[in-house]
Amino acid sequence: MSKVSTIIQYIGDELGQGITITSTSRPSTAEIIRRINRTTKTFAKILAQYQSDLSREEGTITTTANEPEYSDLKDDMLTPDDTAYYIDGDSKVPIYKKNYQEILYLPTDSAAPYYFYVTKDNYIGFYPTPDDTYIIKVPYWHIGKEVSSENDDMPFKGMLDDIYVEAIVRRLLNRDEFNVDFESKWLQFVTMNILSTLNLRRENLTQLGKNDYL
Numbered sequence: 001m002s003k004v005s006t007i008i009q010y011i012g013d014e015l016g017q018g019i020t021i022t023s024t025s026r027p028s029t030a031e032i033i034r035r036i037n038r039t040t041k042t043f044a045k046i047l048a049q050y051q052s053d054l055s056r057e058e059g060t061i062t063t064t065a066n067e068p069e070y071s072d073l074k075d076d077m078l079t080p081d082d083t084a085y086y087i088d089g090d091s092k093v094p095i096y097k098k099n100y101q102e103i104l105y106l107p108t109d110s111a112a113p114y115y116f117y118v119t120k121d122n123y124i125g126f127y128p129t130p131d132d133t134y135i136i137k138v139p140y141w142h143i144g145k146e147v148s149s150e151n152d153d154m155p156f157k158g159m160l161d162d163i164y165v166e167a168i169v170r171r172l173l174n175r176d177e178f179n180v181d182f183e184s185k186w187l188q189f190v191t192m193n194i195l196s197t198l199n200l201r202r203e204n205l206t207q208l209g210k211n212d213y214l
Helices: 004-015 029-049 161-173 180-208
Strands: 056-062 077-080 083-088 091-097 115-118 124-127 135-142
Touching (some): 004 161, 161 180
Antiparallel strands (some): 056 135
């Protein structure tokens, strides 16, 4: 897995003209880190859309009786998978995602939950309201982990490093930040290259028999 410092160096190389990116250069190290984080959020949305394991994680929520909603994942979760679960003895008990508006019309009840939902504040809620302690696993796609230092690891296991470099260089060389045509082409470039990486990953994981999530 590569470090942020390596990506900063590659970006400087691609910009040419003998640029070495430092804390005082233009662009500076701090600006490149900000651009990495901004790009990460775009990448995370694409990965979630195509349900890639590169941004998929599994959170744990421990319920308490008579408490329907929990903030445990609100700062990390972009969108949950369709099914959460808890373990009851030797069985995995599924909890299915339901639209929040539909939950509002269901009668008040307290029992082992069989639905979960996401509120406007990105809380996870359960229906019926849990009547006891349940340790619930919620698979979800991450909003995108930010980096803050040159020594940090790059997001997404380093699998998208080349796309980061090209995407950021293209933005740095674009002189018109309000150019809608540029934004459309930039997003198309990013999406197609991420999908190409996911397809290669699919082929490799299929050969290994690990193609549940790509």
